[in-house]
Amino acid sequence: MSGCIERWGERLRPRAVAYGRFEVGAMRLCFALLFYFNLPVYSKFLNQGDPQPRPNGLAEWGLDFSWAGDPAVMGVLKLLLVPVLAVYVLGYLRWVALPYMLVLSLAVGTFKNSQGSISHVYQAITMVVLAQAGWHLYLALRRAAGKPPKFRDGWDADRVEVFVSQSALAAIYLTTAITKLLRSDGAWVFQLRHIGVDLDKTWSQAYYNQLTLDAPGWAVAIKDYVTAHPWAAVLLFAPGLFAEFFAFLGLYGRRLALVLGVLLVVLHLGAIYVMQLTFWQNIACLFIYFVNVPYWLCFRWRRGEEN
Helix, strand or coil: CHHHHHHHHHHHCCCCCCCCHHHHHHHHHHHHHHHHHCCCCCHHHHHCCCCCCCCCHHHHHCCCCHHHHCHHHHHHHHHHHHHHHHHHHHCCCHHHHHHHHHHHHHHHHHHHHCCCCCCCCCHHHHHHHHHHHHHHHHHHHHHHCCCCCCCCCCCCHHHHHHHHHHHHHHHHHHHHHHHHHHHCCCCHHHHHHHHHHHHHHHHHHHHHHHCCCCCCHHHHHHHHHHHHCHHHHHHHHHHHHHHHHCHHHHHCCHHHHHHHHHHHHHHHHHHHHCCCCCCHHHHHHHHHHHHCHHHHHHHHHHHCCCC
16 A cells, blocks of 8 residues: 555656756746836835734734835845845855845735735745745755755756746645635635626726726627626636646646646736736746746757757
């Protein structure tokens, strides 16, 4: 019995993908640009009496993250971020660079979520930084203890870095799928019949917030169709749940990562234009670590690898 379990465990264990040095460097460069240009400064919240009226997360422990909304403070921190990201992209001192990135990411996210409404548009970026920081801190501690890690089966530090980044993203989607099923008592797919009502409410809210609604014709057509034909919503949106639930399959090779990445990107595009839920950061992370555009456009043909 134990032998059978070991054999299945070996089959289910993800194999190392042969990411090259320049390929991983291209991923880090894309992620560094994404991190820098998506690091917000919530200065508008400093104008109220209590900058953290509804403490959330670490703020519940009494930590003050209002500095994340101070343009002067964040200006200095973002200036320091430039050399930090340069070092990160080059692959040096990542055990220093990534914790710095993690502090900034957690600070702005916690400060935003302490305003009374929860948003997780920055979640994907923070989770990738957290996963990479944990990995490189572990490596640094092992080296400091005189016990450098021993890799096997084609793994190395850079390949594990990509793997933990993909794992963090897959965990986000798997958690989302499980949450949908738990909150709906397993009836989420069948409840999609009523999504037309939610879409009408969401579109109305978006309009009254901006007094304009710039949506492509195909999105309007989908919204109107699922409102008039409830069961069409089940056929249209249910596959998204399965893409989220099986996102972890993207850890088993380039092709599966590409397929799952494209499916999840399509899911997000539908959410953006049909449901008015914006998650561009998730799409960017999927393009970097799942779809891996640089590889399919360049590195694959140079290296002749398809794994």
